[in-house]
Amino acid sequence: MSATDTVLPEARRAMEICNACRYCEGYCPVFPAMERRRVFADGDLGHLANLCHNCKGCWHACQYAPPHEFGINLPRTFAELRVETYAQHAWPGALGRLFERNGLWVSLATALSLGAVMLLSILLTGPGVLTGVHTGEGSFYAVIPYWVMVTLGSVTFGYAVLAMAMGARSYWKASGGGRVRLGDVRAALGAAATARHLGGAGEGCNDVDDRFAQGRRHYHLATMWGFLLCFAATSVATLMDHLLGWIAPYSWYSLPVVLGTVGGVGLMIGTAGLFAIKLRTDPEPDARRHFGMDYALLALLHLTALTGLALLFWRHTSAMGGLLAIHLGFVLALFLTLPYGKFVHGVYRLLALVRDAGERRAE
Ligand code: SF4
Ligand code: SF4
Known part of the structure; x- marks a missing residue:
C-alpha cells in the first residue's frame, strides 16, 4: 500500500469530521x-x-486530537499529503520517487555537483588554477571557462523551470482550477509576498509549541525575498555581461553586487532561523518523516548564499578559485534539485492561493 493510499483517506476522514x-x-x-x-x-x-x-x-485547539478516538491531526495529515502532491505531479513522473528520502537525494546531488565542477575546472584550466591568484576583468572565467558556466547554468536552470511548469500544469488540472484570472493572481501574489497567513490575526503561528510567535513568518520572508534578490542579482549580471559586454567581477556599488549582498544576507538569516525553529518545534503535529526534505533545502540555500558572499569578499585572493568552484557546485545542486525538493512548495502554495482567491471571488 502506497503512502497516497493511506494519506488521502485520512485527509478525507478528517475533513468530514471538521466540516461537521x-x-x-x-x-x-x-x-x-x-x-x-x-x-x-x-x-x-x-x-x-x-x-x-x-x-x-x-x-x-482541537477537542478531537489524540488521545480522543477521532485522532484528528490536520497539520500532520496535510503536511504528508502535500508531499504526496509534489510526488504525484513531478515531471517526469518516475522522478516523483525522489521525494522519498529527499534529504539523501539532495545530499548526493550536492556532493556530485561539487565534485563535477571541481573536476571540470581542473581538467579544462589546469590543476594549479584553483589556488592561483586571478584578478581583473574576466578573472572568474580563468577558473571556469565562460562556455562551461553558461552551458551548465542555462541547461540545468532551464530544465528546472520546465519540470516545475509541467508539475504546476498537472496540479492545476487535478485540482480543477479552471481559467486563471489576473485579479486572482494579484491577490495570491499579495498574500505570498507578505506571508500574510503566517501572521495569523496579528499574533502569528504556533511555531514551536502552543505559544504564538512571528518568527516563522519573518524568517520565511527573509528567505523568500533573499532568494528573489539573489536571483535578480544573477539576472542583472547576466544582462550586463551578455548585452553590455561589462565583464565580471563588478564593483561593490554595482547593482548586481548590492542586490546579491542584501539577498545573500537575508537568505542566510532566514534559512538559519527556519532551521532553528524546525529543530525546536513539537514534531507531533508535523510530518516528521519528511523533515529531511526541509533541512536539505534550507542547508543548500544557506550554503549557496554563504559561499556566494565568501566569494565576494575574497575574490581578489588565492581563495577565489576554490570558492568559485564550491559556490558554482552549490548553485548547480540547487538547480538540479529545485523540481524534486521542498522548493516546489512555493509553486503549489501559490497555485492554491490563486484558486482560493477565485473561489472567494465567485461566492
Ligand atoms: S481541527 Fe478539530 S476542532 Fe478544528 S474543526 Fe477540525 S475537528 Fe473541529
Ligand atoms: S493553516 Fe493552520 S489552522 Fe489551517 S489547517 Fe493548517 S495547521 Fe490548521
Whole structure:
C-alpha cells in the first residue's frame, strides 16, 4: 500500500469530521474552503493541503486530537499529503520517487555537483588554477571557462523551470482550477509576498509549541525575498555581461553586487532561523518523516548564499578559485534539485492561493 493510499483517506476522514465540527472556521483559509464543499475529491484534498500553511493552530485547539478516538491531526495529515502532491505531479513522473528520502537525494546531488565542477575546472584550466591568484576583468572565467558556466547554468536552470511548469500544469488540472484570472493572481501574489497567513490575526503561528510567535513568518520572508534578490542579482549580471559586454567581477556599488549582498544576507538569516525553529518545534503535529526534505533545502540555500558572499569578499585572493568552484557546485545542486525538493512548495502554495482567491471571488 502506497503512502497516497493511506494519506488521502485520512485527509478525507478528517475533513468530514471538521466540516461537521467547524470550530476552527476562523483560523485560516482552509476552513472556509472546506465549507464550500460537501464531498472531497482527491484534487480538492490536494488543494486544501497546499492551502494549509502549517500554523498548527487547529492542532492546539482541537477537542478531537489524540488521545480522543477521532485522532484528528490536520497539520500532520496535510503536511504528508502535500508531499504526496509534489510526488504525484513531478515531471517526469518516475522522478516523483525522489521525494522519498529527499534529504539523501539532495545530499548526493550536492556532493556530485561539487565534485563535477571541481573536476571540470581542473581538467579544462589546469590543476594549479584553483589556488592561483586571478584578478581583473574576466578573472572568474580563468577558473571556469565562460562556455562551461553558461552551458551548465542555462541547461540545468532551464530544465528546472520546465519540470516545475509541467508539475504546476498537472496540479492545476487535478485540482480543477479552471481559467486563471489576473485579479486572482494579484491577490495570491499579495498574500505570498507578505506571508500574510503566517501572521495569523496579528499574533502569528504556533511555531514551536502552543505559544504564538512571528518568527516563522519573518524568517520565511527573509528567505523568500533573499532568494528573489539573489536571483535578480544573477539576472542583472547576466544582462550586463551578455548585452553590455561589462565583464565580471563588478564593483561593490554595482547593482548586481548590492542586490546579491542584501539577498545573500537575508537568505542566510532566514534559512538559519527556519532551521532553528524546525529543530525546536513539537514534531507531533508535523510530518516528521519528511523533515529531511526541509533541512536539505534550507542547508543548500544557506550554503549557496554563504559561499556566494565568501566569494565576494575574497575574490581578489588565492581563495577565489576554490570558492568559485564550491559556490558554482552549490548553485548547480540547487538547480538540479529545485523540481524534486521542498522548493516546489512555493509553486503549489501559490497555485492554491490563486484558486482560493477565485473561489472567494465567485461566492
Ligand atoms: S481541527 Fe478539530 S476542532 Fe478544528 S474543526 Fe477540525 S475537528 Fe473541529
Ligand atoms: S495547521 Fe493552520 S493553516 Fe493548517 S489547517 Fe490548521 S489552522 Fe489551517
